[in-house]
Amino acid sequence: MVLVVLGIDALDPDLVAQGEYPNLTLSDHRAIETIDSIEGEPSTHELWPTIITGLTPEEHGLVLSDDGVAWGNPVLEFGSRVADVVLPDGLQTRIGAWLLTNTTADAFRTPKRYYAENGITTVFDDCAATPIGIPNYVVDPDETDREHQLRQNMGELFQRDPDARGGHTSADPISFYEQCLEMAMIRLARARRALRGHESELVFAYTSGLDLVGHVAYDQPGLQRSAYEELDDFVGDVRDDLGDGDELLLVSDHGLQEGVHTHEAMVAATDGDLVADIESVTDVRRAIEAELDRTDHVPERRVLDETDGAGGEAVREQLENLGYM
Template sequence: MTLVVLGVDALDPDLVDADAHPNLTLAAHGAIGTIDSHAGEPSTHELWPTIITGLPPSEHGLELGDDGVAWGNPVLEFGSAVADYLLPDSLQTRLGAWLLTNTDTDAFRTPATYYADNGLTTVFDGREAEPIGVPNYVVDPDSEDREHALRRSLGDLFERDPEATGGHTSSDPETFYEQCMEMAMIRVARARRAYRGGRHELVFAYTSGLDLIGHVTYDRPELQRAAYDELDEFVGELRADLGDDDELLLVSDHGLQDGVHTHEAMVAATDGSLVESIESVTDVRAAIDAELDGTDHSGTPTHRPAAGEGGGVGGDRVKEQLEDLGYM
């Protein structure tokens, strides 16, 4: 048995519909509370550490500054420190936007070692777990997958502009949309691959594609609607992989409407009791722990036989194929 958690940045409870999006609403779904940053709206940088620890930002220590510049990177921290002493608030905001647009840094890539170093526990501790792209929980800071590479190469497809609705602009929204949906496909595919390997009791993957699209489509709502429709199909493929004893949990950090983060997040699950146990982003970690502690989620590969065995579903399929080809 495996619990698969898919973190969908900005999945908004007001924008899903059980009839149109059966794979985004699953057996049960609902809105949950989130936490605002110093800037007055929920921050992705702060909330995924909250989701995996169960702690508010003030306790896990990963917070944005008032100017929107993130902790955890020397260049950004230097810019923030200089801004605090030398620049008025309006120019601090512009400096933060410039730093985050024009440096090669990624403000989401705090290493996983940060947590143990600061006496913090996470949902991954002591488990056969596979974290995939979780913001600010980077197992190998020297590697990146295709979603990271695409995000870092967006250029003028996604530029920070504090004066724009949603705080961002795009030189080509249609091309930007395609890249963001590719990012979502990659992370869902990686979750499917990790599940199929059968070595993990917890697979926890994250994608930012829906959030990025929402920030620049405030005047193109059809693109945001299309993103929800496509993402529903991607999650449907993941859902179809799961066995009867497996569970799927979707969770977001906030919603996003009209280009701006909203003050509600969302959960959906194949097991309604998981949804019932989560009222806030601070409850997600406890709900995952309870599910994993209460049920045996150890398992064997789902699409190939276990090591040293020739049987199982995978083995039967191979045997049938060899018989059809005349080799057995």
């Protein structure tokens, strides 16, 4: 039996409540508290490490700097040291934005070893787990998947702009939308493959597609509504793959409305007990571990019958047709 966790960046409880999204609400759902960064709004860079560790950003140490940029690799660290000495705050922030837009620098690629080196445990440590694309928990820094590659090469489709609402602009919002939804499809398809493999107790897959759409859809709200509708269908595909005893948990790090992060996250689950005691992003790890302790989730490879084999092959064909396998 498998517990599948889908980390859906910016899944907003208010927006979910405004539509018919049975697969984004599942059997039970609730709004939960999140944590603001130094910029005054929740930060992806800080919050996914919080979700997998149960620690606040100050405790796990992956925090935004005063300029609002997560200086997390040699290029950005060097830029930060120079900027701290010679540049005014406003210009420093713009240079950080330029680096993240125009280079392959990525603020969310802290390697897995960071946690062990700093004596920090995670939800993945004591179980057979498959983490997929978790920001700031990179299993192999030398490998990327298609979602990450798409995000790195967006160019003018997604540019940081401190003067724009939400801090981003897009030269072509429609093309950008298609790319973001492709990103979401990739990560959820990978979750389906891991679920069908039944070699893990915990499958935890993250996608940023919904967050990215929300940042540029402030003047085209129909794009954000469409993203919720499509994501509901994508999650429905994962839900359909659940076997007896498998459970599904959705978790977000914050909401997003009118281009700006909101101060509320959400959870949803196929079993109401999974979310009953989650009040904050700091409670998610404890809830996952309680479910793994409460129910036998020891990995057991599924013996495929003809129906399972056909379904598994269909998922594989979809990935092959999209060029991901």
